[in-house]
Amino acid sequence: xxxxxxxxxxxxxxxxxxxxxxxxxxxxxxxxxxxxxxxxxxxxxxxxxxxxxxxxxxxxxxxxxxxxxxxxxxxxxxxxxxxxxxxxxxxxxxxxxxxxxxxxxxxxxxxxxxxxxxxxxxxxxxxxxxxxxxxxxxxxxxxxxxxxxxxxxxxxxxxxxxxxxxxxxxxxxxxx
Numbered sequence: 001x002x003x004x005x006x007x008x009x010x011x012x013x014x015x016x017x018x019x020x021x022x023x024x025x026x027x028x029x030x031x032x033x034x035x036x037x038x039x040x041x042x043x044x045x046x047x048x049x050x051x052x053x054x055x056x057x058x059x060x061x062x063x064x065x066x067x068x069x070x071x072x073x074x075x076x077x078x079x080x081x082x083x084x085x086x087x088x089x090x091x092x093x094x095x096x097x098x099x100x101x102x103x104x105x106x107x108x109x110x111x112x113x114x115x116x117x118x119x120x121x122x123x124x125x126x127x128x129x130x131x132x133x134x135x136x137x138x139x140x141x142x143x144x145x146x147x148x149x150x151x152x153x154x155x156x157x158x159x160x161x162x163x164x165x166x167x168x169x170x171x172x173x174x175x176x
Contacts, residue, residue: 001133002143003163004044004100004123006030008151014038016156023157024164028060028079028145044079061096063087071095081125083111085118092121100145102126104136108148116141130162 005025007013014037017027021042029038030046034055045052047059047070058077061070067080071094079098082088088099103113103126113127120140128136128144136144146163153159 001137001141002026003160004028004143004145005150005156005160006125006145006147008147010151016151017043019157020150020160023160025150025160030060044077060100061091067091067094067096082122084114085122088122098123098142100125102145104128105132133163 003025005020006028007017007030009031010016013031013035017029018039020027026044027042028044028046029035031049034049034051040055041057044058044060045056047053047061047065053059053074056076059070059074061067061078061080063081063083065080067078071078077097078095079100080091080096081100081102082091083102085101088101091099100123101114101119103109103111104116104124105113105127107127116124116135116139119136122141123143123145124136124141125145128146129149133144144163150156150159
């Protein structure tokens with residue numbers, strides 16, 4: 001099971017990205033601007049970040065962004081967030097390489113959780129805790145994506161370790 005950690009600000013962002021990558025996670029950088037010193041060959045950049053599409057090897061789209069138009073102009077790994085299995089499968093059919101389905105469990109944004117059904121071939125996002133990894137794996141999830149429980153933890157690498165074992169971080173020629 002792979003783990004994707006989503007950033008959420010902080011002064012030590014670049015250092016934290018390095019630490020999480022070295023500890024076995026893939027990282028999706030979702031920030032208002034592109035942080036200086038970011039290891040671009042190791043991360044997925046959110047497409048809304050100014051200049052991200054010009055420097056990224058892997059991009060991630062929000063649910064409302066058009067996969068077809070992004071795929072037409074971006075040849076690297078392309079991912080998307082989705083809030084229903086149907087939307088996730090449609091995005092994959094339109095050219096996305098991977099899809100994050102959310103929220104699977106109760107999460108801080110307050111949307112009703114979808115539950116861990118229908119995860120086959122998708123990534124589970126939203127309220128995923130270490131005790132949920134097994135059920136996500138059993139239901140066919142490609143991996144799990146986590147923001148708050150790892151990124152906001154006082155010791156993010158220690159928090160990540162509670163989700164392991166997992167596979168090594170992705171290369172840029174594969175989905176996250």
